Amino acid sequence: MRTLTPVVLALLLVLSGCSGFPVIGTDSDPVTVTPAQVPTDGEKGMPPGVTESGISSVQTLIDAHREALANRSVAINSTYRIAVDDRTVGESNTTIRVAADRTAVSTVSKHTPSNATRETWTNETGFYSKGTQNGTDTYRHYNATRESLPQERSDSRLSMGIKSLLQKASNVSVEPISDDGSPDRYLLQGTQQRDEQSGFSSTNMTIQEGNLSAVIDENGFIREYEYERRQRNDTTIARVRTDVQFHVNATPPEQPAWVDKAENATRNAEQETEA
Helix, strand or coil, rough: CCCCCCCHHHHHHHHHHCCCCCCCCCCCCCCCCCCCCCHHHHHHHCCCCCCCCCCCCCHHHHHHHHHCCCCCCCCEEEEEEEEEEEEEEEEEEEEEEEECCCCCEEEEEEEEECCCCEEEEEEECCCCCCCEECCCCEEEEEEEECCCHHHHHHHCCCCCCCCHHHCCEEEEEEEEEECCCCCEEEEEEEEEEEEECCCCCCCCCEEEEEEEEEECCCCCCCEEEEEEEEECCCCCCCEEEEEEEEEECCCCCCCCCCCCHHHHHHHHHHHHCCC
């Protein structure tokens, strides 16, 4: 059996703790959707906040993306993959479903090589989770402290870190995608040249470069994007890739059958503590 290096172990630890969500920054700004700007005649059909030469306003584009998802059920598929020295060492696949009225959010994440599965359910009563590994299920339940809990969790998923990536992108190019579909679609590509610590303190790795590619329609709806960053230390090169697809008018989330077990397990644990 091949021995895992400290670098691989550290990267896998990050993967196992990310619940399938891309570790690519956060879009934590208040979600106040404003009407998208109307493009000028010279830029007819271009996405809001985007010109033929690049991005004129990241916030305008993000607002348009969120507006395209407003009052619609949304499904988000994401894949987070880690490769070290051209060998895949870990992968997480996640499906997120958000209700049209933002009162419920469900996620299902599957991880390899651990073969672990994590499911979550959030509604106005609280947050519930089920983790499965080696045939053992672990349940958790946290009561909602605010009625806005599902709204907050859904809002954080609707952009999935793309805003922070767009803000840091350079050498941005925009090209139309030629097909017979409607509305018009555009391929946006950009790079990130950085020399900073990756956050994996035990690996002493430095992020060297990143590449971003996104497909955006003329209304500003970001249909999908992929981001790959390369990081290295003296002995190892790692590539971390995130792929995300957004789907509107998707099958809405449904409360999983295991939620009652999660609530009961938490209640029993509280009773044992009190005793």
